[in-house]
Amino acid sequence: MRACWVGPSRGVTFVAEMQYQVHREINVVELAPVGEVHVKEILAYGHELVDRGLMREGTIEYVDMSAMTNLVVDYASAQLLSRMHDRWLEAGWFGSVYFTPKDLQFGIVRMVSAIVEGIPGAPSGIMVPLREQTPLDQLRAVVQRHAGPPLSAP
Secondary structure (H helix, E strand, C coil): CEEEEEEEECCEEEEEEEEEEEEHHHCEEEECCCEEEEHHHHHHHHHHHHHCCCCCCCCEEEEECCCEEEEECCHHHHHHHHHHHHHHHHHCCCEEEEECCCHHHHHHHHHHHHHHHCCCCCCCCCEEEECCCCCHHHHHHHHHHHCCCCCCCC
């Protein structure tokens, strides 16, 4: 499946895709973004998962960032990502695991995870950056190992 966003960038029109696959038998959504990724593309993908009922109780997202070359994000768009994750939490999102082979990718996921885990009342959403690829059937154990109380807990 693909979530697409079409829009202007530096005066050029482009089409970016967020290709993903749903593994219903293990409740995993697998995403493999390619090239330069903009937050608008992530938002289109994220809202599509909720709107189509693909983000449901216990869903784990696996993101292979190895083919990404750039992430275009600013403060305002980071706030929109936080709101999207609110919707994911309401739908039952269990967590996300990221294959982040590059240092910057790893750092960005850690930064965004701190924002998401700081959402007041966030009971379960967790984002785990890893340096190695993880078999899909092992993702639930990975998220459970990294789960702890939300950062907003007293």
